[in-house]
Amino acid sequence: MKNTEIITAQSEIKNDNSTGLSIIGSHLGETGFEHNLGLRKFGNLTIAETIAAGTGVTFLSGVRVYDQENKLLVDFPVANGVKYSREVVRRIVLKELLKMLKDASKQNSSVYDEQAARQLVDSKLKLAYYEQSYKSVLSWAEEIGIEIN
Amino acid sequence: MNTSIILKQFGLVQGDVNYSDKANAFLSTGYTSAAGNTYFNAVRFAEGIIIKEDVGQGYAHTFLNGIRIFSTKNQQIIAERDFHSHIYSKNTVECNSITMLMEVLIEAAESEDVELDEDKARAQVTKVIRRAMQTDQRELVEQQSRKYLN
Numbered sequence: 001m002k003n004t005e006i007i008t009a010q011s012e013i014k015n016d017n018s019t020g021l022s023i024i025g026s027h028l029g030e031t032g033f034e035h036n037l038g039l040r041k042f043g044n045l046t047i048a049e050t051i052a053a054g055t056g057v058t059f060l061s062g063v064r065v066y067d068q069e070n071k072l073l074v075d076f077p078v079a080n081g082v083k084y085s086r087e088v089v090r091r092i093v094l095k096e097l098l099k100m101l102k103d104a105s106k107q108n109s110s111v112y113d114e115q116a117a118r119q120l121v122d123s124k125l126k127l128a129y130y131e132q133s134y135k136s137v138l139s140w141a142e143e144i145g146i147e148i149n
Numbered sequence: 150m151n152t153s154i155i156l157k158q159f160g161l162v163q164g165d166v167n168y169s170d171k172a173n174a175f176l177s178t179g180y181t182s183a184a185g186n187t188y189f190n191a192v193r194f195a196e197g198i199i200i201k202e203d204v205g206q207g208y209a210h211t212f213l214n215g216i217r218i219f220s221t222k223n224q225q226i227i228a229e230r231d232f233h234s235h236i237y238s239k240n241t242v243e244c245n246s247i248t249m250l251m252e253v254l255i256e257a258a259e260s261e262d263v264e265l266d267e268d269k270a271r272a273q274v275t276k277v278i279r280r281a282m283q284t285d286q287r288e289l290v291e292q293q294s295r296k297y298l299n
Binding site: 016017018019020032034054055056057083085087126127130131133134135136137138139140141143144145146147148 | 159160161163164177178179180188189196197198203204205214215217219220222223224225226228229230231253254256257258260261263265266269270273274277
């Protein structure tokens with residue numbers, strides 16, 4: 001699938017509970033791996049994650065970030081054999097967005113507080129990736145008798 | 150309801166699963182790589198959650214490659230962790246599952262700004278996971294299906 005097709009792909013959207021992604025494209029490869037392209041909203045940015053799910057293992061094959069006008073901001077070259085987890089992708093996105101922010105502030109000669117930017121983007125990205133898990137685990141905890149106040 | 154159907158409905162496994170008495174878990178069909186290693190999933194039900202293990206079986210050792218924990222109620226992923234060169238044992242699964250659940254629970258409480266007694270929570274989480282490891286999984290799946298799928 002070409003870069004430009006990612007956001008405009010007209011396919012049935014399926015929610016993937018294992019990753020929290022909205023899957024917009026999927027095909028079964030010759031080797032038996034299911035290749036999925038999924039999207040995740042992060043504010044007005046869209047994170048596109050490409051994964052290959054096999055038996056007992058899931059690999060990450062691509063990470064891209066688009067702005068609200070579908071302009072490609074990040075196209076991270078994922079090495080072969082990187083196992084997929086939300087945290088692996090979250091850290092890639094965090095690193096790449098911070099790099100872009102730093103470069104942009106240099107170009108504009110604007111003041112840039114790297115630490116504050118890291119803290120803010122990190123916490124917002126955590127919510128984008130884990131908010132549903134947080135809600136689910138708290139609900140489960142109450143169900144098994146753990147007091148949450 | 151058949152366990153394979155439940156797990157397929159949840160999107161947790163693609164093929165069939167069969168109960169293994171030895172593992173006290175539901176095992177998926179394996180895939181054997183060109184290098185001769187066999188990969189499969191082991192699935193266990195606990196109160197309100199499903200634990201899915203990525204397992205790799207080589208010539209000399211069996212490895213735990215990953216654990217993913219899902220909510221039975223909404224099938225959302227709660228926690229995940231990958232391992233490298235981790236020899237498989239039920240005890241490793243048990244300990245890591247407890248740690249993963251406690252970590253996400255503490256983070257969730259912080260994020261949602263609620264209070265949690267960590268010691269009491271750990272005791273309860275440990276009880277739930279131990280029970281899942283010790284109770285016949287066929288009984289637990291029946292019980293959990295009745296509770297969450299009716």
